[in-house]
Protein backbone atom coordinates (compact mmCIF):
# COMPACT_ATOMS: atom_id res chain seq x y z
CA UNK A 421 0.00 0.00 0.00
CA UNK A 422 1.39 3.38 -1.00
CA UNK A 423 -0.02 5.24 1.99
CA UNK A 424 2.76 4.26 4.41
CA UNK A 425 6.16 5.87 4.46
CA UNK A 426 9.04 5.57 6.88
CA UNK A 427 12.33 7.39 6.48
CA UNK A 428 15.22 8.24 8.78
CA UNK A 429 17.57 11.19 8.84
CA UNK A 430 20.68 10.25 10.84
CA UNK A 431 22.85 12.79 12.59
CA UNK A 432 25.05 14.51 10.06
CA UNK A 433 22.82 13.56 7.14
CA UNK A 434 20.74 16.08 5.29
CA UNK A 435 19.12 13.84 2.76
CA UNK A 436 15.61 13.32 4.07
CA UNK A 437 14.86 10.98 1.19
CA UNK A 438 17.21 8.30 2.45
CA UNK A 439 15.40 5.11 3.43
CA UNK A 440 15.77 3.57 6.88
CA UNK A 441 18.47 0.90 6.80
CA UNK A 442 18.71 0.01 10.48
CA UNK A 443 18.08 -3.69 10.00
CA UNK A 444 20.79 -3.96 7.35
CA UNK A 445 23.27 -2.32 9.71
CA UNK A 446 22.23 -4.48 12.64
CA UNK A 447 22.76 -7.68 10.73
CA UNK A 448 26.38 -6.81 9.85
CA UNK A 449 28.65 -9.50 11.35
CA UNK A 450 30.07 -8.36 14.66
CA UNK A 451 33.31 -10.23 15.33
CA UNK A 452 34.05 -8.51 18.64
CA UNK A 453 32.99 -10.62 21.61
CA UNK A 454 34.39 -8.49 24.40
CA UNK A 455 31.42 -7.82 26.71
CA UNK A 456 32.38 -4.19 27.02
CA UNK A 457 32.32 -3.47 23.30
CA UNK A 458 29.59 -5.92 22.33
CA UNK A 459 27.10 -3.31 23.46
CA UNK A 460 28.57 -0.62 21.19
CA UNK A 461 25.88 1.23 19.23
CA UNK A 462 24.60 -0.69 16.19
CA UNK A 463 24.30 2.50 14.18
CA UNK A 464 27.38 4.62 13.49
CA UNK A 465 27.92 7.64 15.72
CA UNK A 466 29.06 10.92 14.21
CA UNK A 467 32.85 11.29 14.43
CA UNK A 468 32.57 14.08 16.98
CA UNK A 469 30.32 12.06 19.30
CA UNK A 470 32.97 10.35 21.50
CA UNK A 471 35.00 13.53 21.85
CA UNK A 472 31.91 15.41 23.00
CA UNK A 473 30.87 12.63 25.40
CA UNK A 474 34.40 12.61 26.87
CA UNK A 475 34.45 16.41 27.23
CA UNK A 476 31.00 16.47 28.88
CA UNK A 477 31.97 13.69 31.31
CA UNK A 478 35.20 15.45 32.18
CA UNK A 479 33.56 18.86 32.75
CA UNK A 480 30.66 17.53 34.82
CA UNK A 481 32.59 15.02 36.96
CA UNK A 482 35.11 17.68 37.98
CA UNK A 483 32.42 20.18 39.10
CA UNK A 484 32.71 21.26 42.75
CA UNK A 485 31.29 21.08 45.34
CA UNK A 486 28.79 18.77 43.59
CA UNK A 487 29.98 16.40 40.87
CA UNK A 488 27.48 15.72 38.08
CA UNK A 489 26.86 13.74 34.92
CA UNK A 490 24.54 15.04 32.14
CA UNK A 491 21.22 13.17 32.19
CA UNK A 492 21.06 12.91 28.39
CA UNK A 493 23.73 10.19 28.57
CA UNK A 494 21.35 7.93 30.50
CA UNK A 495 19.77 6.97 27.17
CA UNK A 496 22.00 4.53 25.32
CA UNK A 497 20.41 1.33 24.02
CA UNK A 498 20.28 -0.31 27.47
CA UNK A 499 19.27 2.94 29.18
CA UNK A 500 16.38 3.45 26.74
CA UNK A 501 15.21 -0.13 27.35
CA UNK A 502 15.37 0.44 31.12
CA UNK A 503 13.44 3.69 30.74
CA UNK A 504 10.71 1.78 28.86
CA UNK A 505 10.58 -0.55 31.90
CA UNK A 506 10.35 2.45 34.26
CA UNK A 507 7.28 3.60 32.34
CA UNK A 508 5.39 0.43 33.32
CA UNK A 509 6.43 0.48 36.99
CA UNK A 510 3.40 0.69 39.32
CA UNK A 511 5.22 3.43 41.28
CA UNK A 512 5.87 5.59 38.19
CA UNK A 513 2.40 6.89 37.31
CA UNK A 514 3.70 9.69 35.08
CA UNK A 515 3.68 7.90 31.71
CA UNK A 516 0.25 6.37 32.19
CA UNK A 517 -1.20 9.77 33.18
CA UNK A 518 0.41 11.34 30.11
CA UNK A 519 -1.03 8.61 27.86
CA UNK A 520 -4.50 8.73 29.46
CA UNK A 521 -4.74 12.47 28.82
CA UNK A 522 -3.64 12.07 25.20
CA UNK A 523 -6.09 9.25 24.60
CA UNK A 524 -8.97 11.10 26.23
CA UNK A 525 -8.32 14.53 24.71
CA UNK A 526 -6.63 13.85 21.34
CA UNK A 527 -9.70 15.15 19.54
CA UNK A 528 -9.85 18.40 21.60
CA UNK A 529 -6.14 18.94 21.03
CA UNK A 530 -6.18 18.57 17.25
CA UNK A 531 -9.47 20.48 16.94
CA UNK A 532 -7.72 23.56 18.35
CA UNK A 533 -5.43 23.65 15.27
CA UNK A 534 -6.10 24.58 11.65
CA UNK A 535 -5.37 22.01 8.93
CA UNK A 536 -3.02 20.99 7.48
CA UNK A 537 -0.96 20.11 10.55
CA UNK A 538 2.41 18.37 10.60
CA UNK A 539 3.66 16.87 13.87
CA UNK A 540 7.18 16.97 15.32
CA UNK A 541 8.04 15.23 18.58
CA UNK A 542 11.01 16.11 20.78
CA UNK A 543 12.48 12.94 22.27
CA UNK A 544 9.86 10.59 20.88
CA UNK A 545 11.17 7.47 22.63
CA UNK A 546 9.15 4.59 21.25
CA UNK A 547 6.36 7.08 20.47
CA UNK A 548 3.59 4.81 21.80
CA UNK A 549 1.37 7.48 23.35
CA UNK A 550 1.67 9.72 20.26
CA UNK A 551 -0.53 7.28 18.35
CA UNK A 552 -3.71 8.95 19.69
CA UNK A 553 -2.75 12.35 18.31
CA UNK A 554 -1.67 10.95 14.93
CA UNK A 555 -4.85 8.91 14.56
CA UNK A 556 -7.02 11.91 15.42
CA UNK A 557 -5.22 14.01 12.79
CA UNK A 558 -5.15 11.27 10.14
CA UNK A 559 -8.95 11.18 10.32
CA UNK A 560 -8.98 14.56 8.58
CA UNK A 561 -5.73 14.69 6.54
CA UNK A 562 -2.56 12.85 5.52
CA UNK A 563 -0.23 13.52 8.44
CA UNK A 564 3.54 13.90 8.47
CA UNK A 565 5.17 12.85 11.71
CA UNK A 566 8.78 13.77 12.52
CA UNK A 567 10.10 12.00 15.65
CA UNK A 568 13.33 13.61 16.88
CA UNK A 569 15.34 11.22 19.04
CA UNK A 570 19.03 10.72 19.89
CA UNK A 571 18.65 7.04 20.76
CA UNK A 572 18.84 5.04 17.48
CA UNK A 573 17.12 2.00 19.02
CA UNK A 574 14.20 4.08 20.37
CA UNK A 575 13.90 5.92 17.04
CA UNK A 576 13.82 2.68 15.05
CA UNK A 577 11.06 1.28 17.29
CA UNK A 578 9.09 4.50 16.95
CA UNK A 579 9.37 4.55 13.15
CA UNK A 580 8.25 0.95 12.94
CA UNK A 581 5.20 1.47 15.19
CA UNK A 582 3.96 4.78 13.84
CA UNK A 583 4.67 3.87 10.21
CA UNK A 584 1.83 1.33 10.51
CA UNK A 585 -0.87 3.97 10.96
CA UNK A 586 -2.96 4.63 7.83
CA UNK A 587 -2.32 8.05 6.25
CA UNK A 588 0.66 8.76 8.50
CA UNK A 589 4.12 9.28 6.95
CA UNK A 590 7.07 9.08 9.32
CA UNK A 591 10.44 10.78 8.84
CA UNK A 592 12.71 10.19 11.85
CA UNK A 593 15.50 12.56 12.84
CA UNK A 594 18.38 11.12 14.85
CA UNK A 595 19.32 14.50 16.28
CA UNK A 596 19.18 16.58 19.43
CA UNK A 597 15.92 18.46 20.13
CA UNK A 598 16.76 21.85 18.61
CA UNK A 599 18.90 20.58 15.71
CA UNK A 600 16.08 18.21 14.82
CA UNK A 601 13.39 20.85 15.14
CA UNK A 602 15.32 23.30 12.96
CA UNK A 603 15.69 20.58 10.31
CA UNK A 604 11.95 19.86 10.44
CA UNK A 605 11.02 23.55 10.31
CA UNK A 606 13.07 24.13 7.14
CA UNK A 607 11.55 21.12 5.45
CA UNK A 608 7.86 21.75 6.05
CA UNK A 609 5.56 23.34 3.46
CA UNK A 610 4.78 27.02 3.91
CA UNK A 611 1.03 26.50 4.31
CA UNK A 612 1.40 23.79 6.96
CA UNK A 613 1.07 24.40 10.68
CA UNK A 614 3.43 22.59 12.99
CA UNK A 615 2.36 20.88 16.21
CA UNK A 616 5.40 20.23 18.40
CA UNK A 617 5.00 17.54 21.07
CA UNK A 618 7.17 17.67 24.17
CA UNK A 619 5.61 14.96 26.30
CA UNK A 620 6.36 12.97 29.43
CA UNK A 621 7.52 16.04 31.41
CA UNK A 622 10.92 15.93 29.73
CA UNK A 623 10.95 19.71 30.24
CA UNK A 624 11.51 18.77 33.90
CA UNK A 625 15.10 17.79 33.15
CA UNK A 626 15.89 21.50 32.69
CA UNK A 627 16.42 23.88 35.59
CA UNK A 628 13.58 26.42 35.53
CA UNK A 629 15.70 29.16 33.91
CA UNK A 630 17.12 26.78 31.32
CA UNK A 631 13.61 25.47 30.65
CA UNK A 632 12.46 28.99 29.76
CA UNK A 633 15.50 29.46 27.56
CA UNK A 634 14.76 26.16 25.81
CA UNK A 635 11.10 27.07 25.20
CA UNK A 636 12.22 30.41 23.76
CA UNK A 637 14.52 28.54 21.35
CA UNK A 638 11.64 26.26 20.37
CA UNK A 639 9.46 29.34 19.78
CA UNK A 640 12.12 30.82 17.46
CA UNK A 641 11.77 27.84 15.11
CA UNK A 642 7.98 28.29 14.95
CA UNK A 643 5.56 30.64 13.20
CA UNK A 644 2.37 32.26 14.42
CA UNK A 645 -0.32 29.57 14.30
CA UNK A 646 2.02 26.73 15.28
CA UNK A 647 1.51 24.98 18.60
CA UNK A 648 3.39 23.20 21.36
CA UNK A 649 1.84 20.45 23.48
CA UNK A 650 3.80 20.41 26.72
CA UNK A 651 3.46 17.62 29.30
CA UNK A 652 4.28 18.61 32.90
CA UNK A 653 4.35 16.39 35.95
CA UNK A 654 2.76 18.18 38.90
CA UNK A 655 3.91 18.49 42.52
CA UNK A 656 2.51 15.73 44.70
CA UNK A 657 3.40 14.36 48.15
CA UNK A 658 7.11 13.73 48.64
CA UNK A 659 6.80 10.02 49.49
CA UNK A 660 4.93 9.27 46.24
CA UNK A 661 7.49 11.22 44.23
CA UNK A 662 10.49 9.56 45.85
CA UNK A 663 9.04 6.07 45.31
CA UNK A 664 8.51 6.93 41.63
CA UNK A 665 12.27 7.52 41.31
CA UNK A 666 13.47 4.79 43.67
CA UNK A 667 11.25 1.80 43.02
CA UNK A 668 11.52 -1.37 45.14
CA UNK A 669 12.39 -3.59 42.15
CA UNK A 670 15.47 -1.48 41.45
CA UNK A 671 14.71 -0.68 37.81
CA UNK A 672 15.38 3.04 38.29
CA UNK A 673 18.58 2.21 40.19
CA UNK A 674 19.70 0.09 37.21
CA UNK A 675 18.78 2.92 34.83
CA UNK A 676 20.90 5.34 36.86
CA UNK A 677 23.87 2.97 37.37
CA UNK A 678 23.92 2.20 33.65
CA UNK A 679 25.37 5.68 33.13
CA UNK A 680 28.55 4.52 34.92
CA UNK A 681 28.53 1.26 32.97
CA UNK A 682 28.25 3.25 29.75
CA UNK A 683 31.28 5.34 30.69
CA UNK A 684 33.17 2.10 31.34
CA UNK A 685 32.09 0.69 27.95
CA UNK A 686 32.61 3.73 25.80
CA UNK A 687 35.38 5.67 27.54
CA UNK A 688 37.30 2.84 29.23
CA UNK A 689 36.28 3.89 32.76
CA UNK A 690 36.84 1.74 35.87
CA UNK A 691 33.65 2.42 37.89
CA UNK A 692 32.78 -0.54 40.13
CA UNK A 693 28.98 -0.41 40.04
CA UNK A 694 28.47 -2.37 43.26
CA UNK A 695 30.31 0.41 45.10
CA UNK A 696 27.60 2.94 44.18
CA UNK A 697 24.07 3.31 45.56
CA UNK A 698 21.21 4.97 43.69
CA UNK A 699 19.38 7.66 45.67
CA UNK A 700 16.32 9.84 44.91
CA UNK A 701 16.05 13.13 46.83
CA UNK A 702 13.18 15.63 46.93
CA UNK A 703 14.51 19.18 46.81
CA UNK A 704 11.63 21.23 48.19
CA UNK A 705 13.12 24.68 47.48
CA UNK A 706 13.60 23.85 43.78
CA UNK A 707 10.53 21.58 43.59
CA UNK A 708 12.42 18.74 41.95
CA UNK A 709 13.48 15.14 42.36
CA UNK A 710 17.24 14.65 42.09
CA UNK A 711 18.86 11.34 41.28
CA UNK A 712 22.28 10.73 42.77
CA UNK A 713 24.82 7.90 42.70
CA UNK A 714 26.47 7.74 46.12
CA UNK A 715 29.91 6.14 46.62
CA UNK A 716 29.75 3.46 49.32
CA UNK A 717 33.50 3.73 49.96
CA UNK A 718 36.56 5.63 48.74
CA UNK A 719 36.71 5.32 44.93
CA UNK A 720 39.69 6.05 42.71
CA UNK A 721 38.14 6.68 39.31
CA UNK A 722 40.15 6.50 36.10
CA UNK A 723 38.58 7.35 32.75
CA UNK A 724 41.44 7.18 30.24
CA UNK A 725 39.50 8.33 27.19
CA UNK A 726 38.27 11.41 29.06
CA UNK A 727 41.79 11.99 30.35
CA UNK A 728 40.38 12.03 33.86
CA UNK A 729 41.40 10.81 37.29
CA UNK A 730 39.28 11.66 40.37
CA UNK A 731 38.84 10.47 43.94
CA UNK A 732 35.35 10.11 45.41
CA UNK A 733 35.10 10.22 49.20
CA UNK A 734 32.85 7.68 50.96
CA UNK A 735 29.29 9.08 50.84
CA UNK A 736 30.14 11.57 48.08
CA UNK A 737 27.58 11.66 45.28
CA UNK A 738 27.37 12.21 41.54
CA UNK A 739 24.17 14.07 40.59
CA UNK A 740 22.80 12.44 37.45
CA UNK A 741 19.33 13.90 36.83
CA UNK A 742 16.74 16.46 37.93
CA UNK A 743 13.00 16.11 37.39
CA UNK A 744 11.30 19.40 38.13
CA UNK A 745 7.65 19.32 39.19
CA UNK A 746 5.11 22.06 38.45
CA UNK A 747 1.95 23.62 39.85
CA UNK A 748 -0.83 24.26 37.32
CA UNK A 749 -0.89 27.98 38.07
CA UNK A 750 2.73 28.56 36.96
CA UNK A 751 2.19 27.22 33.43
CA UNK A 752 0.34 30.30 32.05
CA UNK A 753 3.27 32.50 33.02
CA UNK A 754 5.77 30.07 31.61
CA UNK A 755 3.96 30.29 28.25
CA UNK A 756 3.79 34.07 28.30
CA UNK A 757 7.46 34.46 29.26
CA UNK A 758 8.54 32.34 26.30
CA UNK A 759 6.42 33.70 23.44
CA UNK A 760 3.38 31.43 23.73
CA UNK A 761 -0.15 31.55 25.05
CA UNK A 762 -1.50 28.59 27.02
CA UNK A 763 -4.94 28.08 25.45
CA UNK A 764 -5.90 24.84 27.19
CA UNK A 765 -4.85 22.55 30.02
CA UNK A 766 -5.96 19.03 30.95
CA UNK A 767 -5.12 17.44 34.32
CA UNK A 768 -5.25 13.70 35.07
CA UNK A 769 -7.52 12.72 37.95
CA UNK A 770 -5.42 9.77 39.18
CA UNK A 771 -1.85 11.05 38.97
CA UNK A 772 -1.36 14.84 39.06
CA UNK A 773 0.02 15.58 35.59
CA UNK A 774 -0.97 18.30 33.12
CA UNK A 775 -1.10 18.43 29.33
CA UNK A 776 -0.75 22.09 28.25
CA UNK A 777 -1.53 23.42 24.77
CA UNK A 778 0.58 26.46 23.88
CA UNK A 779 -0.08 28.57 20.78
CA UNK A 780 2.84 30.49 19.23
CA UNK A 781 1.99 34.17 19.70
Ligand code: AVJ
Pocket residue numbers: 506514620621622624625664665672741742743
Ligand atom coordinates in the same frame (compact mmCIF):
# COMPACT_ATOMS: atom_id res chain seq x y z
C1 AVJ B 1 11.95 11.20 30.82
C2 AVJ B 1 12.96 12.94 32.04
C3 AVJ B 1 10.61 12.70 32.08
O1 AVJ B 1 12.28 12.72 34.87
O2 AVJ B 1 10.56 11.42 35.12
C4 AVJ B 1 12.36 8.52 35.03
C5 AVJ B 1 13.24 10.31 33.38
N1 AVJ B 1 14.30 9.31 35.40
N2 AVJ B 1 12.85 7.93 36.12
C6 AVJ B 1 11.57 11.78 34.52
C7 AVJ B 1 13.28 9.40 34.58
C8 AVJ B 1 14.03 8.40 36.34
C9 AVJ B 1 11.93 11.03 33.23
N3 AVJ B 1 11.89 11.96 32.05
